[in-house]
Amino acid sequence: MQPELIADYACETGEGPLWHPMEKRVYWTDIPAGRVFRYDPATGAHETCYTGDVVGGFTVQADGALLFFMERGAVKVWRDGELTTVIEEIPDERESRFNDVIADPGGRVFCGTMPTPERPGRLYRLDTDGTLRVVIDEVGISNGMGFTADLRHMYFTDSPTLNIYRFDYDRETGDIANREVFIRAAEDEGIPDGMTVDAHGCIWSARWDGHCLVRYTPDGVEERRIPFPVKKVSSLTFGGEDYTDIYVTTAGGNIKHEDGEHAGALFRLNLGIRGVEEFYSRIGL
Numbered sequence: 001m002q003p004e005l006i007a008d009y010a011c012e013t014g015e016g017p018l019w020h021p022m023e024k025r026v027y028w029t030d031i032p033a034g035r036v037f038r039y040d041p042a043t044g045a046h047e048t049c050y051t052g053d054v055v056g057g058f059t060v061q062a063d064g065a066l067l068f069f070m071e072r073g074a075v076k077v078w079r080d081g082e083l084t085t086v087i088e089e090i091p092d093e094r095e096s097r098f099n100d101v102i103a104d105p106g107g108r109v110f111c112g113t114m115p116t117p118e119r120p121g122r123l124y125r126l127d128t129d130g131t132l133r134v135v136i137d138e139v140g141i142s143n144g145m146g147f148t149a150d151l152r153h154m155y156f157t158d159s160p161t162l163n164i165y166r167f168d169y170d171r172e173t174g175d176i177a178n179r180e181v182f183i184r185a186a187e188d189e190g191i192p193d194g195m196t197v198d199a200h201g202c203i204w205s206a207r208w209d210g211h212c213l214v215r216y217t218p219d220g221v222e223e224r225r226i227p228f229p230v231k232k233v234s235s236l237t238f239g240g241e242d243y244t245d246i247y248v249t250t251a252g253g254n255i256k257h258e259d260g261e262h263a264g265a266l267f268r269l270n271l272g273i274r275g276v277e278e279f280y281s282r283i284g285l
Helices: 253-259
Strands: 004-008 014-020 025-030 035-040 045-051 055-060 066-070 075-079 082-087 098-103 109-113 121-126 132-139 142-147 153-158 163-169 176-184 191-197 203-208 212-216 222-227 232-239 245-251 265-270
Touching: 004 035, 014 055, 014 098, 014 191, 014 265, 025 055, 025 245, 066 098, 066 109, 098 142, 109 132, 109 142, 121 142, 132 176, 142 203, 153 176, 153 191, 163 191, 203 245, 212 232
Parallel strands: 014 232, 055 098, 142 191, 191 232
Antiparallel strands: 004 265, 014 025, 014 245, 025 035, 035 045, 055 066, 066 075, 075 082, 098 109, 109 121, 121 132, 142 153, 153 163, 163 176, 191 203, 203 212, 203 232, 212 222, 232 245, 245 265
């Protein structure tokens, strides 16, 4: 099946697609432009719903609001066009921004930051009471995350290393430990970026500069590779009524002459493979 073009906003860095189960819409962001978009498959309508400070990633809160992870380490709740501050800034992240994020089964959020010229990136965990702690230091670029079907392990992508790591994960505490390389991408096949896990426990990895999505079995064996007509495939999420629609973000809308006619667009696939609903964040709830 060829990827279906849904909306082309020529995103420089289209990222972080997430299905909102309550609204039955998919949201995504163009990070450097400070834009967030949404698409309603029931009507085919799509729109820019937010413009402002950079949004590196976001989660859906259990009450339906979106939780924005932004530049300078800011975390804010976005509801009906209004922002409410959870964290104004993280002093160590004043020259950085958040990148990929994911809510865990307990409503906590694992949230990674970009490196700066002075130091590497980090992976933080934001607990439901607002406590923030560093859980991994010395990260190249913090990217896609996911959980195994039994919720005993967490995946974490560090893009420059080409590795998707697997950690032991404690659902009760949110602690992660015992990092191991689970998947390593070949150096000439694109950089692992965003990821998700489907209902079969298979890992889907978007490939920046790789023109594709790659699906791996729960054992880490490549099962299929889906080509895309654009170079920078950045992330994906499952959605739709039965979670068989795969929404895929791409980047390079500022250099379409290099990366493809619809670089920076949102695409959709349906391969009959079912995904799972992402967890809600419960920060402050």
